[in-house]
Amino acid sequence: MFIPGTSTALQQISHGPFALQGIPMFPSFSEKRQSQLNHMAAAFRYFNRHGYVEGMSGNITARDPEYTNAFWINPLGVHFGLLKASDMILLDADAGAVIGGNRSRPANAAGFLIHKSIHLARGDVQAVCHARTIHGRAYSTFGKPLEMLTQDVCNVFKAHSVYANYGGMVLGEEEGRNIASALGRNKACIMMNHGLLTVGSTVDEASYLFGLMERSCQIQLLADAAASNGKEKKLIGDNEAAYNFKVASDAENLYAEFQPDYGYEEAVCNGEFKDFDPFAFLARH
Known part of the structure; x- marks a missing residue:
């Protein structure tokens, strides 16, 4: 049983003499930046592998x-x-000016407005993910939070919200601020008729x-479909969640x-996405 204060959850789940390592520390900004961008590029590859792609839509951002x-x-x-990474x-x-990195392509204007609002509103947030996925979009049409159906979804127990005032394509700052407000202090937001958004x-x-x-x-969609045919759903209780x-x-x-x-x-x-040169970045900045 997990006993708060005695050790971390990561230590307790690691059986054996060594625990898995958590978030690494870096001796310099340039090394942290390089690692962050490598992981950002890998996250996009992960999104691709799972089919989280819809044309030019979708962004991952990371605070420098x-x-x-x-x-x-990411570039548009x-x-x-x-x-x-490069x-x-x-x-x-604030202004949206390009101040470093790739200057050969534009960014997504709607993505900038959404992510800008969240980064400005949440100093604790270092990264934001948004994409238009199949099941996320389908479930978003109900405008409802997820039920605690499985152990895994408890990672967002009372920590995800719903933005239920779909305001069309985000081409103005007000809609970005509305989305940030709907996210609040949560880890995730279901954006009705739009998609999913998470922070970390x-x-x-x-x-x-x-x-x-x-x-x-x-x-949730599979369970709801089964329930509509007479199967009883059993939810995880609030205490357990x-x-x-x-x-x-x-x-x-x-x-x-x-x-x-x-x-x-x-x-x-073979690690081809890890091609960012932090020294070249510093020379250009």
Whole structure:
């Protein structure tokens, strides 16, 4: 049984003499930036592998570790499965000016407005993921939060919201602020008629939670379909869901949850996405 204060959840789940390592520490901003962009590129490869692609839509952003009023974003019109760390664009969060990284392509204007509003509203958020997935979009049409049907979805127990005032394509700052307001202090938001959005203290946490939300929407749709044919759903109780959330939904554990996928993406392409040069970035900035 997990006993708060005695050890971390990651330590308790590691059976043996060594525990899995959580979020790494870096001696310099440039090394942290390089690692962050490598993991960001891997997250896009992960999104591609799972089919989280809809034309030019979808963004992952990561706050720069040194220039904290700026964030990295993917370029518009490049397939997720092709993205590399060097493709990312550094934008000033206030004005939207390109201040570093890739200058050969534009960013997604709607993505900038949504992610800007969240990064400005939530100083604790280092990364934001948004994409238009099949099951996320299907479930979003109900405008309802997820039920606690499985142990895994308890990672967002009372920590996900619904934005139920769909305002059309985000081409103005007001809609971005509305989405940020609907997210509140939560880890995730179901955007009605639109898709899913997750946040985290690392790109890895936000990316893992995004995949979890998409799978949970799929499970919810399957369970609801079975229930409509007379099958009884049995939900996890609030006490048990709260316990699961406390045990598993901390930043270190959610970072670790993404590492098998990071390792897989690194192996299948021999790490080709890790091509960012932090020294070249510093020279240009």
